[in-house]
Structure formats: C-alpha cells, structure tokens
Amino acid sequence: xxxxxxxxxxxxxxxxELERQxxxxxxxxxxxxxxxxxxxxxxxxFAPGLMGTPVAGVITLGFPLGLFVIVxxxxxxxxxxxxxNGRFDAMTSRIARANP
Amino acid sequence: xxxxxxxxAALALPGVARAADAAPPAENFTAxxxxxxxxxxxxxxxxxxxxRTRSAADFYAAGGGITGLQNGMAIAxxxxxxxxxxxxxxxxxxxxxxxxxxxxxxxxxxxxxxFLMAERMRNLGKYSLADVTSYRLSPGPVRTMSxxxxxxxxxxxxIAQMVGAGQLIQLLFGLPYAxxxxxxxxxxxxxxxxxxxxxxxxxxxxxxxxxxxxxSYMAVMALxxxxxxxxxxxAAAVAAHAxxxxxxxxxxxxxxxxxxxxxxxxxxxxxxxxxxxxxxFFTVRDAKAARTSVFWATSFIGYFYILTFIIGFAAISMxxxxxxxxxxxxxxxxxxxxVAIHLAHAVGGDILKGFVSAVAFATIxxxxxxxxxxxxxxxxxxxxxxxxxxxxxxxGTEMRVSRIASVALGVLAIALGLAFEKQNVAYMVGLAFAxxxxxNFPVLLLNMYWKRLDTKGAVLGGSLGLVSAVAxxxxxxxxxxxxxxxxxAIFPYDSPALFSMxxxxxxxxxxxxxxxxxxxxxxxxxFEALYIRSQTGLGAxxxxxx
Numbered sequence: 001x002x003x004x005x006x007x008x009x010x011x012x013x014x015x016x017e018l019e020r021q022x023x024x025x026x027x028x029x030x031x032x033x034x035x036x037x038x039x040x041x042x043x044x045x046f047a048p049g050l051m052g053t054p055v056a057g058v059i060t061l062g063f064p065l066g067l068f069v070i071v072x073x074x075x076x077x078x079x080x081x082x083x084x085n086g087r088f089d090a091m092t093s094r095i096a097r098a099n100p
Numbered sequence: 101x102x103x104x105x106x107x108x109a110a111l112a113l114p115g116v117a118r119a120a121d122a123a124p125p126a127e128n129f130t131a132x133x134x135x136x137x138x139x140x141x142x143x144x145x146x147x148x149x150x151x152r153t154r155s156a157a158d159f160y161a162a163g164g165g166i167t168g169l170q171n172g173m174a175i176a177x178x179x180x181x182x183x184x185x186x187x188x189x190x191x192x193x194x195x196x197x198x199x200x201x202x203x204x205x206x207x208x209x210x211x212x213x214x215f216l217m218a219e220r221m222r223n224l225g226k227y228s229l230a231d232v233t234s235y236r237l238s239p240g241p242v243r244t245m246s247x248x249x250x251x252x253x254x255x256x257x258x259i260a261q262m263v264g265a266g267q268l269i270q271l272l273f274g275l276p277y278a279x280x281x282x283x284x285x286x287x288x289x290x291x292x293x294x295x296x297x298x299x300x301x302x303x304x305x306x307x308x309x310x311x312x313x314x315x316s317y318m319a320v321m322a323l324x325x326x327x328x329x330x331x332x333x334x335a336a337a338v339a340a341h342a343x344x345x346x347x348x349x350x351x352x353x354x355x356x357x358x359x360x361x362x363x364x365x366x367x368x369x370x371x372x373x374x375x376x377x378x379x380x381f382f383t384v385r386d387a388k389a390a391r392t393s394v395f396w397a398t399s400f401i402g403y404f405y406i407l408t409f410i411i412g413f414a415a416i417s418m419x420x421x422x423x424x425x426x427x428x429x430x431x432x433x434x435x436x437x438x439v440a441i442h443l444a445h446a447v448g449g450d451i452l453k454g455f456v457s458a459v460a461f462a463t464i465x466x467x468x469x470x471x472x473x474x475x476x477x478x479x480x481x482x483x484x485x486x487x488x489x490x491x492x493x494x495x496g497t498e499m500r501v502s503r504i505a506s507v508a509l510g511v512l513a514i515a516l517g518l519a520f521e522k523q524n525v526a527y528m529v530g531l532a533f534a535x536x537x538x539x540n541f542p543v544l545l546l547n548m549y550w551k552r553l554d555t556k557g558a559v560l561g562g563s564l565g566l567v568s569a570v571a572x573x574x575x576x577x578x579x580x581x582x583x584x585x586x587x588x589a590i591f592p593y594d595s596p597a598l599f600s601m602x603x604x605x606x607x608x609x610x611x612x613x614x615x616x617x618x619x620x621x622x623x624x625x626x627f628e629a630l631y632i633r634s635q636t637g638l639g640a641x642x643x644x645x646x
Contacts, residue, residue: 009632019635026215033215037208041364044201044350045357051197052349057331058338060348066200070402073211080214081395089388095636 008099018091025083029076040069128273130454131461135273138310138462139287142303149295149302156495157641159296159502160227160477161382164641166301168389172396174301175380177308178470179206179401182264182463183529185311185408189440192412193420193432196337196347198354199412203405205364209371210401214394217372220548220634221381222390226641228474229378229540230482233547235633236626238555238619242543243487245562247478249539250375252566253532254475255516257376258468258509260528262517265464271434272441272457281517284465289510291469292476293503297383300469307466310459312400314444315407318456321447322414333410336417342430347416359593363530366597370533373540376474387637408440415443422446472509479505527578530595534573538565538600546608548634551627554620557612565604572596 009015043051044062051062153159166174184206192199224232230239230246262281269280291299326333334348341347354360371377381390419425425433425442432438444456480502485493539562546553546561573579575591612620633639 003629005638006628006632009636009638010628015632015636022635030212030215033208033211037204037368038361038364040204041201041361044198044354045360048350052345054348058334058345058348059331060197062197062200062348062350066197066204067406069204070207070406073208074399074402077211077214077395077398080211081391084219084391085388092387092636096638099638 005099009095012095012098014091014094014098018088018095021091022084022088025080029080033073033076036069036072040065128454128457130450131457132273134454134458135461138306138458142287142291142299142306142462142465145302145306146291146295146299149299153294153296153298156227156481156499156502158298159499160379160473160481162297162301164383164385166380166383166389168384168392169396170301170305171380171384171389171393173308173400174304174383175377175393175397176400176404177304177311177463177466178377178380179397180308180311180404180463181261181467182268182460183260184405185315185463186268186437186440186460188405188408189412189415189443190432190436190438191353192409193415193439194436195353196341196343196413196416197350198352200409201350201354201360201364202367203408205367206371207398207401207405209368210394210398212368213372214391214398216545217548218381218390218394219387219637221378221544222384222387223634223637223640224548224630225378225382227379227382227481228477229375229544230478230486233543233558234486235547236623236630237547237553237558238623240487240490241555241559242562243482245559246540246543247482247487249535249562249566250478250482251475252570253373253375253536253540254471254478254509256528256535257532258471258475258513259516259520260525260532261464261468261471262513263520263523263525265461265468266517266521268437268464269461271438272460277521278518281514284468285510285514285517287465288469288472288513289507291465292472292506292510297379297473300466300473301380301383303462303469304466307459307462308400311463312404312407314452314456314459315404315411318440318444318447318452319407319410319414322410322418322443325414325418325447333413333417337413340417340421356593358598359595362593362595362598365601366530366534366537366595369537369541369601370597371536373536373544374533375478375536375540376470378544379474379477382641386640411440411443415439415446418446419443468513472506472513475509476502476505479509524583527573527576527583530578531569531573534569534595534597534600535566537597538569538604539563540565542601542604542608546605548630550608550612551624551631552612552620553608554612554616554623556615556620557608557610560611561604561606561608564607565600568603569596569600572600 053061055061157163188199188203221232224235230243233242265284266277266281269275270277291303338345346352384390384393419439419442441453441456445453480498484501485498542565543558543562572591573596576594577589578594580586580589
C-alpha cells in the first residue's frame with residue numbers, strides 16, 4: 001500500500017471511527033476475559049478451600065465458576081462477532097469503496 | 101500418587117498409557133473396521149483435494165476457500181486432540197476438579213486471539229506466520245527466527261503425538277507399537293503431500309464431527325445413568341473415588357500456586373502462537389470469516405470440554421467401581437488413558453467402544469497432519485523460498501520443496517516416534533505451548549501493536565523466549581528429575597511460561613530500543629501501511645478463484 005493511499009485512509013473519518021470503536025471493544029472484552037480467567041486461576045491457586053465450598057448438594061463453588069468461565073468465553077466472542085459483522089464491516093466496506 | 105502421575109503423563113500427550121499395566125491386548129476388530137472406513141473416506145477426500153491443489157495458495161491455504169464454520173470446526177479439531185479427549189477425561193478421573201483447569205486454559209486463549217489478533221492476522225498474512233512479521237521487518241532474520249521456533253514447536257508436539265499414538269493404538273487395536281507409528285506416519289504423509297491444506301482441513305473437520313458426536317452420545321448416556329442429576333453423579337463419584345470429597349476441591353493435581361499460574365499463562369497465550377493453528381486463518385476468505393471461525397471454534401471447544409468433564413466424572417463411579425475395567429489394585433486396565441474408552445464400553449458396549457477407539461486414532465492422524473503441514477510451510481515458504489532463494493524461485497519449485505519437506509518431516513516423525521518409545525515425553529506438549537507463548541506470541545503481537553518494534557528486537561525477543569522456555573523446562577522437575585534423574589530441580593515450577601513469556605517481551609522491548617539506526621526508523625515508517633492494512637483489509641491476500 002503506498003503512502004498516498006495510507007494518507008487517504010488515515011484522513012477518512014470512517015477509519016478514525018473504526019479504529020476507535022474496534023480498539024475499545026477489543027481491549028474491553030480482552031480485559032474482561034483476562035480478569036475472569038486469571039481471577040479463576042488465582043482462586044484455584046490461592047483459595048482452594050473457598051472453591052471447595054458446597055453450594056448445591058455436594059456440588060462445590062468451583063464448578064459453577066468454571067462453567068461460568070467457559071460460558072463467558074463463548075459469550076464474549078459472540079458479542080464481538082455480532083458487533084463486528086454489523087458495524088465494523090459496514091465501516092470497512094465504506095473505506096474500501098472510498099479507496100478502490 | 102501413582103494414579104496422579106499417570107494422569108499427568110496422560111494429559112501432556114495423547115496416550116502415555118503404561119502398557120505394562122495392560123494384559124496383552126486382543127485385536128479389536130470393531131475398532132479396526134471402523135478405522136478402516138475412516139481411512140478409506142479420508143483417502144478419497146485426499147484424492148479429490150489433490151486434483152484441486154494446483155498453486156501454492158491451494159497447498160498452504162486451501163486456496164482461501166474454507167468458510168468460517170468449516171474453519172471453526174477444523175480449528176476445534178486441532179484442539180480436540182487425543183490429549184484433550186483421553187487425557188483430560190483421565191485427569192478428571194484421577195484428580196477431579198483440577199482436570200477443569202486444563203480444559204479452561206485451552207479454551208480461553210481463543211477469545212484473546214479473536215479480540216487482538218485473528219482479523220489482523222488474516223488481513224496481513226499469506227501462508228505462514230512469518231509473512232505477518234516480515235511485512236515490515238527484515239525478512240531474512242525474522243523468517244529464520246520464526247521458522248526455527250515454529251519447527252521447535254512442531255517437533256515437540258509431533259514427538260508427543262507420535263509416541264502417544266503408538267502406545268494408544270497398541271492398546272486400542274492390539275497392533276505393535278512400531279506398526280502403529282509407521283501407519284500414522286505414512287497416512288499423514290499421503291494427506292499432506294497429495295492433498296495439502298484442503299485435505300488436511302477436511303480430515304480435521306470430519307474427525308471433529310465424529311468426535312463431537314461420539315462424546316455427546318457418551319455424555320448423554322452417562323447422565324441418563326444418573327437420572328440426569330449432576331448432584332447424583334458427583335455424589336456417586338465422591339463415594340467411589342479413593343480421595344472422596346477432595347475431588348471436588350482444587351489441589352489434587354496442582355499443588356504449587358505459581359506452577360498453576362504459569363501453566364495458565366502457557367495455555368492461554370500459547371494458543372496465539374501455535375503455527376499450525378495460526379495458519380488456519382489464512383485458509384478463509386476475509387477478516388469476517390476469520391472472526392466467524394473463532395466464534396465457532398470457541399463454541400465447539402467449550403462444549404467439548406464440558407463433555408469431557410462429564411465423561412471423566414461419570415467414569416469415576418461407572419468405570420472406577422467395575423472390575424471389568426479396573427484391576428484389584430484400583431489401576432485402570434490398559435492405563436489411565438483408557439478411562440474414556442472404558443466408559444464408552446460401559447454406556448454403549450463393543451460397538452461404541454470400537455467407534456470411540458477409531459475416532460481416537462483418527463484424531464491423532466488429523467492432528468499430526470496439520471502439524472506436518474505447518475512444519476513443511478516453515479521449511480519451504482520461509483527458509484527455502486524467502487531466506488535461501490530470497491524470493492527468487494517459482495511457485496512450482498516452492499511447492500515441490502514443501503512436498504519434499506512434508507515427506508522428510510513424516511519420516512523424521514516416524515523415526516522420532518520409534519526413538520522416543522521408551523522415553524518419558526510427558527513435558528513435550530506443555531513445552532510446545534510454552535515456546536509458542538514465549539517466542540512467537542510476543543513478536544506477533546508487538547509487530548501489530550507497537551510501532552517501534554524492529555528486526556533486532558524481534559530476533560532478540562523471539563530467541564530469548566525460545567531459549568528461556570526450553571532451558572527452564574530442562575531445569576524443571578519434568579526433565580531434570582524425572583528424565584535426567586537428578587535429585588532436585590533447579591527451576592522448581594512445572595511450566596516456564598510465567599517467566600519465559602515476559603522475557604520474550606522484554607527482549608523485544610530492549611532489543612528495539614538500543615542502537616536504533618536508519619533500518620529501525622525505516623521499519624517504524626512501514627508500520628503505518630501495516631496498521632491500515634491490518635485494520636481495513638485493504639491490499640490483503642484475496643481468495644484464489646476456484
């Protein structure tokens with residue numbers, strides 16, 4: 001890609017908006033995922049007793065929390081796909097049309 | 101303790117069952133027949149794929165024509181290895197709750213990949229991960245470095261799979277170890293050299309479908325046995341397991357918190373640096389398909405790990421208290437890895453056992469094919485075409501080199517599989533993930549996000565990550581004590597990633613900041629074009645016209 005195309009894309013307000021929105025969404029979701037996962041790992045590593053507290057019958061707290069990590073991983077990727085397939089792709093194709 | 105040791109070994113690779121525990125296995129004809137059907141089907145696909153594999157883009161990237169759903173299934177197939185199916189269910193069987201930690205660790209790398217890397221990789225890449233870094237850095241050094249670390253990852257992964265395959269197939273089918281290794285090696289060479297990425301992908305998709313089907317059926321039947329009550333299943337497990345209620349609390353497997361955390365780092369970030377996985381992003385049409393494939397992959401993998409968890413816990417009572425499956429000593433017949441296979445027999449008799457055994461064999465085959473293709477790409481596309489010939493070669497020659505490299509890697513894999521038969525290779529998959537997290541991931545991420553990363557920084561960071569991950573693993577209990585026989589480990593933790601990955605990042609940072617010359621500034625200058633292409637896909641490699 002040459003410098004002129006770069007400068008044109010850079011000047012496109014859609015690009016600035018795409019960059020801002022995708023950056024914010026990507027990092028927010030990444031930080032949520034890291035917090036959920038390492039929160040879980042830290043609890044397993046440093047508070048095994050707490051994770052072993054029974055919550056329903058013999059089922060201990062660790063199991064619903066583990067399931068929560070798995071479900072959040074799927075849900076967060078789902079959120080990203082829905083947002084990106086709609087809004088981000090629309091902006092990307094507008095940018096592509098402006099710079100054929 | 102013995103059972104725990106077994107599970108740890110079982111998990112780190114597909115099938116380190118202790119053959120010594122097993123009675124001489126009888127040949128399992130149901131399993132062999134079903135596996136024969138799978139082989140016939142996949143060879144048919146390979147023939148079909150070979151007629152469509154004409155260009156380098158076809159060979160390395162299936163012509164860019166794989167859909168998001170298909171790619172998601174193939175990625176899930178790479179992760180649903182025999183290690184995760186047999187190993188994690190075996191680990192849950194012996195250590196209860198702690199088995200969950202591995203499955204969750206394998207899964208959560210995917211969202212991170214999606215949010216920070218997948219689309220950008222697709223927009224920047226062509227065939228190998230070095231294409232992404234050499235976009236703005238000096239191709240010679242970064243391709244060489246990336247090819248070396250990719251080959252190291254592939255080699256360790258491959259040895260673990262081949263040894264596991266030999267031992268597992270010996271148990272499941274009653275075939276001698278050497279036969280099993282040679283069969284896997286030869287089939288894998290056929291898939292890769294003839295059918296390239298297209299055949300490799302479809303073998304993986306079919307196997308993933310069969311594995312999901314088999315595991316779902318097993319989990320539902322097992323739950324039905326407990327009246328669809330998780331509480332009844334857990335209560336039965338607590339009653340049957342030698343450790344009783346301790347299986348519902350962390351700590352049976354992972355006793356050292358730092359080791360646990362370090363393993364978590366390796367599993368999460370290693371995913372984002374595995375060459376055979378990252379290559380799959382170049383097989384889809386565009387960034388949209390790349391992100392769709394990550395969503396499907398995450399869903400399939402998450403669902404699959406929930407199944408293995410149910411299978412492992414159900415097996416504690418259904419397998420563990422049945423003299424048909426366990427010896428009087430409490431050891432599982434055929435070794436710890438057989439837990440899921442025994443459960444298949446318990447819920448579905450000989451037919452299901454045969455089916456699940458055949459799928460386990462198919463799984464190993466599909467995973468080694470993907471690994472070999474990634475290794476061959478590093479040799480032919482990076483080292484030969486772009487470093488050795490500096491891009492002055494024809495597509496035909498490059499493809500010929502990659503086919504030769506695939507055959508050579510296949511022969512090497514057979515040789516290594518035979519050489520390591522009696523070795524303890526339990527650390528090898530863990531090491532592959534740690535190297536991927538420490539050598540590949542920092543360079544890939546910083547290349548896309550940090551303008552000032554330059555060639556010397558990338559080479560220093562990648563080398564430091566590679567060397568420290570390997571060195572710390574050698575000094576860890578897994579090798580220093582268990583393989584080399586020393587009394588105390590110099591590096592006390594099982595996984596090096598908590599230390600080696602930051603070293604990789606530090607190397608990139610320090611290497612880029614010191615002695616910046618005109619080349620470093622030119623590389624920073626090319627960041628803008630990389631950044632815009634990674635964000636918009638303008639100028640990205642398109643799908644080949646089929």
